Amino acid sequence: MTTEERINLQRQLVETLGRINEHDGMQPVAGRIFALLMVMDKENFTFDEIVEELNISKSSASIAIKMLQIRGLIEYFTLPGDRKRYFRIKRHEPFKLFEEFKNKMVEKHKNWQQIIALKADPESKNSKYLKELCFILEFFQESVEKLRVQYDQLKK
Amino acid sequence: MTTEERINLQRQLVETLGRINEHDGMQPVAGRIFALLMVMDKENFTFDEIVEELNISKSSASIAIKMLQIRGLIEYFTLPGDRKRYFRIKRHEPFKLFEEFKNKMVEKHKNWQQIIALKADPESKNSKYLKELCFILEFFQESVEKLRVQYDQLKK
DNA sequence: ATTTTGGTTCGTTTACTTGCGAACTAAAAA
DNA sequence: TTTTTAGTTCGCAAGTAAACGAACCAAAAT
Numbered sequence: 001m002t003t004e005e006r007i008n009l010q011r012q013l014v015e016t017l018g019r020i021n022e023h024d025g026m027q028p029v030a031g032r033i034f035a036l037l038m039v040m041d042k043e044n045f046t047f048d049e050i051v052e053e054l055n056i057s058k059s060s061a062s063i064a065i066k067m068l069q070i071r072g073l074i075e076y077f078t079l080p081g082d083r084k085r086y087f088r089i090k091r092h093e094p095f096k097l098f099e100e101f102k103n104k105m106v107e108k109h110k111n112w113q114q115i116i117a118l119k120a121d122p123e124s125k126n127s128k129y130l131k132e133l134c135f136i137l138e139f140f141q142e143s144v145e146k147l148r149v150q151y152d153q154l155k156k
Numbered sequence: 157m158t159t160e161e162r163i164n165l166q167r168q169l170v171e172t173l174g175r176i177n178e179h180d181g182m183q184p185v186a187g188r189i190f191a192l193l194m195v196m197d198k199e200n201f202t203f204d205e206i207v208e209e210l211n212i213s214k215s216s217a218s219i220a221i222k223m224l225q226i227r228g229l230i231e232y233f234t235l236p237g238d239r240k241r242y243f244r245i246k247r248h249e250p251f252k253l254f255e256e257f258k259n260k261m262v263e264k265h266k267n268w269q270q271i272i273a274l275k276a277d278p279e280s281k282n283s284k285y286l287k288e289l290c291f292i293l294e295f296f297q298e299s300v301e302k303l304r305v306q307y308d309q310l311k312k
Numbered sequence: 313a314t315t316t317t318g319g320t321t322c323g324t325t326t327a328c329t330t331g332c333g334a335a336c337t338a339a340a341a342a
Numbered sequence: 343t344t345t346t347t348a349g350t351t352c353g354c355a356a357g358t359a360a361a362c363g364a365a366c367c368a369a370a371a372t
Binding site: 027028056058063 | 362
Binding site: 003038115124133139 | 159162165166169173176181194195197199245247250251253254257261267270271274275276277280281282285286288289291292293295296299303306307310
């Protein structure tokens with residue numbers, strides 16, 4: 001595989017993953033920018049490089065980049081004597097993947113507790129079902145703590 | 157708290173959770189229907205009851221209900237000699253909550269592997285980061301199997 | 313002091329989504 | 343046979359979101 005072939009495949013993958021990111025709730029341009037920063041060999045893109053590589057307007061790029069930064073998905077650095085911003089993906093501690101899922105589950109747990117609290121019949125099918133769901137979420141929350149310890153030991 | 161007060165609070169909660177469901181990628185009407193079936197004491201709603209309770213048109217209800225069924229979030233049953241459909245939330249095995257998360261992670265793992273496969277430098281920062289992410293996903297996939305066993309024992 | 317660089321903000325256009333009512337359908341009831 | 347019930351489908355109107363170009367701005371270079 002020549003370098004050029006590889007870069008073409010990477011560009012295709014940016015498009016594919018961009019669409020997947022869209023499906024995950026990103027707007028199209030943002031999804032492609034994020035995919036670009038993940039996929040390409042170049043790890044630090046300037047604003048203009050992003051605009052050129054994706055053939056998008058500066059305004060679309062500006063808005064999408066702002067959003068990706070707010071969401072904590074990308075970040076930038078600057079070099080002394082160089083006004084350009086260099087954007088790259090923000091690399092998080094891997095375990096954060098589950099912390100985030102856990103946080104979502106904590107929210108769901110709260111919502112379900114609210115529903116339960118308002119039920120006339122705590123023995124109704126839905127009440128029981130919701131309680132079961134809450135129970136498993138509590139089990140999961142504890143498990144995440146344990147998994148974190150296991151994972152840290154595994155890494156050593 | 158009187159019955160009426162409770163029902164009013166439930167209606168408010170339907171609106172609140174409906175908006176949360178919207179945020180989770182459901183269209184407004186669908187989000188409210190799903191919340192309605194979760195929150196209210198009545199567990200089985202006919203089509204017309206849904207339409208009346210939420211003050212929506214039959215067409216909107218029809219489309220949203222179809223979608224919720226396809227997504228596996230609600231289901232209906234019928235009674236002999238009664239043409240109405242009775243809709244209710246589809247109660248899944250609780251552990252499915254994590255199976256679904258695991259499936260999403262399997263997808264992510266595939267995508268990241270594709271990215272890694274196209275990298276020129278397997279020792280670049282992004283390559284290493286992606287490999288780390290893949291590693292933790294593999295760890296997590298194994299853990300889910302173990303958690304399932306633990307959970308089943310806990311239930312006994 | 314003027315121009316260039318590196319973006320941001322604004323206003324408009326275009327495309328898509330949402331929801332409605334009206335018309336329609338298939339089965340059951342009258 | 344006609345009417346009623348229980349929805350579905352279609353076409354339209356209104357609202358929303360995405361993306362663009364043009365104008366703008368602040369800092370650096372000339």
